[in-house]
Amino acid sequence: MADLPPRCESRRLAGLFRQGASRAGRLAGAARVRFSRLFDHVPTDCPLCLGASRGGRPCPGCLADMRAFLPGRRCPVCALRLEHGPRCPDCAALGPAFDRVVAAFDYAPPLDQLIWQFKNASRFQHARFMAGLLADAARRATPPIEAITIVLPVPSSRRALRRRGFNPAGEIARQLASRLELAYRPGLLRRSGEGASQKQLGRAARTGPQAGRYTCGGRVDGAVVGVVDDVLTTGATLHAVAQALKRAGAARVVGLVVARTPYRQDS
Ligand SMILES: [Zn+2]
Ligand SMILES: [Zn+2]
Incomplete structure (x- = not known):
């Protein structure tokens, strides 16, 4: 590797960097998905009535209120x-x-x-x-x-x-x-x-x-x-x-x- 001409060496390094960046991007994406799935189960307050809920979502009662507007x-x-x-x-x-x-x-x-x-x-x-x-x-x-x-x-x-x-x-x-x-x-x-x-x-x-x-x-x-x-x-x-x-x-x-x-x- 040490004998590569400078231009080839810089191309090789650029290739490695691209591979690394794309792998890091994939890992970050996967980590984001895993985190957001994990967060779905974390106990939180309902953002609307402050009652008990999970994952920052409205509680079942508030969800039912929302659905009442559908028909x-x-x-x-x-x-x-x-x-x-x-x-x-x-x-x-x-x-x-x-x-x-x-x-x-x-x-x-x-x-x-x-x-x-x-x-x-x-x-x-x-x-x-x-x-x-x-x-x-x-x-x-x-x-x-x-x-x-x-x-x-x-x-x-x-x-x-x-x-x-x-x-x-x-x-x-x-x-x-x-x-x-x-x-x-x-x-x-x-x-x-x-x-x-x-x-x-x-x-x-x-x-x-x-x-x-x-x-x-x-x-x-x-x-x-x-x-x-x-x-x-x-x-x-x-x-x-x-x-x-x-x-x-x-x-x-x-x-x-x-x-x-x-x-x-x-x-
Ligand atoms: Zn609520
Ligand atoms: Zn209309």
Whole structure:
């Protein structure tokens, strides 16, 4: 080995380094999976009622409360719970470009707390739990989510990324794609411009135009795209994303959201 010319020696060392790095990456990945499986059994407080639970998940009682929000007649397009008649007020206001939405739960107590903790209080472990809830909802969906679906998250604004240091939708999308064994293309969709924070807008203002805020970085001719977000309120963001994806050739766009905000006249 000592007789190798310097160039061969540096190539050999680079090869060894690459092998070492890839083995270290595999070991770190395996350790992460083992740790997270181990953590599933560790006694913890329920993040919602502070009762006894395990692995940082909500306790069985809080889970039952969440599931109580599942039944009910829903809009076949945007998954809004229809309580006041056959016509969906959000779809009537928006004329959505997306084809349908699969939501795990309504955005209501206690699940809204879980999303708040995940987005604003560094409770990153909730991503795994919420991706699990959404994966279960996707498996139950009728018609089923197609196996050719490409999964991607709604991109965060730069301001939100700076504040949180991560894109909540991205964390959920990555884990959802892995659970459902679907292709994950996080960089395909881009967001330009900051716009007003949706939080400060009423329901009517949120349905305002967001056209042009999102662009697709490549052609997706004939593709089925699953767009992941944590909360869907009026569908205006998903509508703008679906417009961009369909301009790039997408055949169908499905919203995959953890929580759907129920309609309130004053919201
Ligand atoms: Zn609880
Ligand atoms: Zn609707």
